[in-house]
Amino acid sequence: LNDRRINLIEEGFDVSLRISALTDSSLIARQLAPVERYIVGSPSYFEKHGVPKRPADLAGHDFMLYTLLSRPNILEMENAKGEKEQVELKGRFLCNNADAMVEMMLKGMGLVFSPDVLCHRHLKSGALVRVLEDWTVPALTLHAIYPHSRHLAAKVRAFVDFTVEKFGPGKAPWVET
Structure with a gap:
């Protein structure tokens, strides 16, 4: 776990959970929850x-x-x-x-x-x-970010699917309903 912005590819990470405005890149981003x-x-x-x-x-x-x-x-x-x-x-x-x-x-x-x-x-x-x-102030969004790959590793797919299920729209425990 780390607060700094990492380079997934250069540093060998599979997935990053990022709260920030996204920049254009070759990474795939799955939108999860709003962050006020x-x-x-x-x-x-x-x-x-x-x-x-x-x-x-x-x-x-x-x-x-x-x-x-x-x-x-x-x-x-x-x-x-x-x-x-x-x-x-x-x-x-x-x-x-x-x-x-x-x-x-x-x-x-x-x-x-x-x-x-x-x-x-x-x-x-x-x-x-x-x-x-x-x-x-403008809200940010929590994203799951991972490198683009023709064959996504099962562990990455499972983790991203879990984060979408846990924190996807309407599910994040910190979002007031």
Whole structure:
């Protein structure tokens, strides 16, 4: 398991599960589930630092920035009225592993711009709180990606079929219904 973008062919991987916009390639991508992204933090963080009311307020908060994004410190959000705001996020903690960021966020160390797949169970339990629910960013999609091959290996086909069954449209456990 790895957060960085791998080269399946050069590095000898059979399948990659990728949450990102896809680039043109010779790889096959099976679309699985939508992935929303939220601004989240712990209740203890918000008790100490206050709750932002609009995206511009985020500039005064401490973020944990995910360094594998192309612009980890820039956030562009839009509300239902079509208003758009861009804010520069500040943070003392830079990380290239989303799971580590969630653990630190649970301890009240800052806010995270997090994919719902990573924070959904903590939101349900109340360990994390989502803010700015009226503001959104474009959703991403979880894909299973694998090299094009005339004869797909049985293990690859079985794994991709499993991921489609488990996380395909309407089935992902983190997607609210």
